[in-house]
Amino acid sequence: MATDWNKVADKIINKERVVVERNRERIPYSTQEEHRFDDYSADDKICWWTNGFWGGLLWQLYRATGENLFAEAACKVEKQLDACFMNYNGMDHDAGFRWLPTAVAHVRLAREKKSSVALEGAIAEARNRGLLAANSLAGRFNANGDFIRAWNDWGDGRDTRGWAIIDCMMNLPLLYWASDELEDPRFRAIAIRHADTAAKHFIREDGSVRHIVGFDPVKGTFLRDYGGQGYGEGSSWTRGQGWALYGFTLSYLHTAKVEYLEAARKIANRFIERIPDDGRIPVDFDQPSEPAYKDDTAAAIAACGLLTLSEQEKTSENGSSDNSNRYREAAVRLLETLDRDSCDYSPEHDELLTKCTAAYHDEKHEFPIIYGDYYYIEAVWKLTGKELFIW
Ligand code: GLY
Numbered sequence: 001m002a003t004d005w006n007k008v009a010d011k012i013i014n015k016e017r018v019v020v021e022r023n024r025e026r027i028p029y030s031t032q033e034e035h036r037f038d039d040y041s042a043d044d045k046i047c048w049w050t051n052g053f054w055g056g057l058l059w060q061l062y063r064a065t066g067e068n069l070f071a072e073a074a075c076k077v078e079k080q081l082d083a084c085f086m087n088y089n090g091m092d093h094d095a096g097f098r099w100l101p102t103a104v105a106h107v108r109l110a111r112e113k114k115s116s117v118a119l120e121g122a123i124a125e126a127r128n129r130g131l132l133a134a135n136s137l138a139g140r141f142n143a144n145g146d147f148i149r150a151w152n153d154w155g156d157g158r159d160t161r162g163w164a165i166i167d168c169m170m171n172l173p174l175l176y177w178a179s180d181e182l183e184d185p186r187f188r189a190i191a192i193r194h195a196d197t198a199a200k201h202f203i204r205e206d207g208s209v210r211h212i213v214g215f216d217p218v219k220g221t222f223l224r225d226y227g228g229q230g231y232g233e234g235s236s237w238t239r240g241q242g243w244a245l246y247g248f249t250l251s252y253l254h255t256a257k258v259e260y261l262e263a264a265r266k267i268a269n270r271f272i273e274r275i276p277d278d279g280r281i282p283v284d285f286d287q288p289s290e291p292a293y294k295d296d297t298a299a300a301i302a303a304c305g306l307l308t309l310s311e312q313e314k315t316s317e318n319g320s321s322d323n324s325n326r327y328r329e330a331a332v333r334l335l336e337t338l339d340r341d342s343c344d345y346s347p348e349h350d351e352l353l354t355k356c357t358a359a360y361h362d363e364k365h366e367f368p369i370i371y372g373d374y375y376y377i378e379a380v381w382k383l384t385g386k387e388l389f390i391w
Pocket residue numbers: 049167229239358
């Protein structure tokens with residue numbers, strides 16, 4: 001029987017009302033004992049790259065319910081993230097992940113719901129945060145090789161000046177937003193140049209993608225790739241495939257450059273080919289069959305990418321309705337599997353998705369991670385018409 005996604009959305013809302021009330025003072029990354037969220041809002045953790053997703057989850061819930069509990073909690077997270085602007089080393093390429101789901105989402109919602117008193121007061125501040133974040137991201141662009149530098153120095157001897165990562169495709173929408181907001185083409189030009197580099201150097205012939213690519217930071221030439229968070233060099237880390245699928249789709253949505261649609265299709269087709277029969281996404285498509293670690297975040301992110309790509313196939317002049325149907329069906333299958341095998345809808349437990357994995361070679365696997373919950377909700381909202389478009 002087909003899943004009733006409106007009923008799933010109701011279960012999520014009923015759960016999150018209780019979870020958010022219980023966690024007003026936190027910015028969660030994962031859960032600790034007794035299914036309770038941890039807290040990444042202290043000074044030493046506030047710049048962690050996932051800290052925007054709790055805000056995004058709150059704004060999506062506010063969009064669906066109009067309940068002030070969610071807006072108030074989202075505004076709080078947004079303010080807490082201001083500490084990052086005073087931490088140069090904490091300001092890496094994940095400015096998009098931090099401020100698109102928080103400050104920029106706030107701006108978009110405030111404009112959409114013009115009458116909401118809860119949102120109006122802070123819109124100028126939110127816009128200011130989004131623009132500061134976009135300027136910081138643009139400042140990471142290396143014109144020698146046309147790429148955005150991923151991370152700052154880690155102090156461990158590794159030279160990361162020439163490193164770019166596929167995840168950054170999801171940060172580019174912050175630059176598209178800033179160009180639209182300021183009617184200033186600089187940000188968009190940087191996003192396009194980075195996306196062109198990623199299309200050339202990250203996507204392999206078979207449609208799989210690399211995680212990390214190292215360029216010579218002075219000559220701009222390709223040096224090598226790295227296994228990153230996947231199984232190893234040459235493998236297909238599934239969350240990275242998801243970032244690429246969704247990221248190129250978004251670059252197409254924002255630019256109408258047909259090369260990005262073609263890139264998204266190629267990655268999507270390969271991803272779909274490799275979904276296992278049971279629909280559960282491994283941490284890496286090339287990992288050994290045992291241990292069979294799973295990553296629900298990859299499934300949720302890929303589902304969001306596939307649904308957005310399906311919509312682009314349906315509505316854009318370069319699209320195809322066959323592709324649109326195929327991508328939507330694949331997304332729904334991924335989501336049905338998560339709903340059936342992984343979701344915890346109990347209000348007594350803080351987490352929603354239960355089997356997420358940060359990196360293949362980490363000690364810990366298959367545990368709750370906040371961006372899994374965020375993207376699952378975004379996907380269900382896409383299916384039920386509740387979504388705030390954040391990217
Ligand atoms: N962007 C880092 C990750 O996906 O784990």
